[in-house]
Amino acid sequence: MATRNSEAAEVLLDQEREALVGSDFNRLEKLLNIKEDLFAALESDRDHLTAEDLSRLRRATARNQRLQAATIRGLRSVIERLDARKRAAAHLDTYTAQGNKCDLVSPRSQLERKA
Helix, strand or coil, rough: CCCCEEEEEHHHHHHHHHHHCCCHHHHHHHHHHHHHHHHHHHHCCCCHHHHHHHHHHHHHHHHHHHHHHHHHHHHHHHHHHHHHHHHHHHHHEEEEECCEEEEEEECCCCCCCCC
């Protein structure tokens, strides 16, 4: 029989999963504080947890860890793409006739102001 804390943890892990899938980072932040408190309560309640309770919590936790890792990979990919676009807008990488890499900086428009 599941304890109240293990049931609450399962619900919380499901909410975390939904937030990860929906990229709801504000919700993830709020859930983190609750998660820390709840898992501390679970630690003190561990003698009352069944093998089935622990198995369900492990599966849900492992699932969320995979989702977190995928989210991090996706965010890194977005950052890299944005950096590449930023570099492309400011620089043009090309090669000389001798095969050396050459960075041609885009000319910046300069406004001349007269008083």
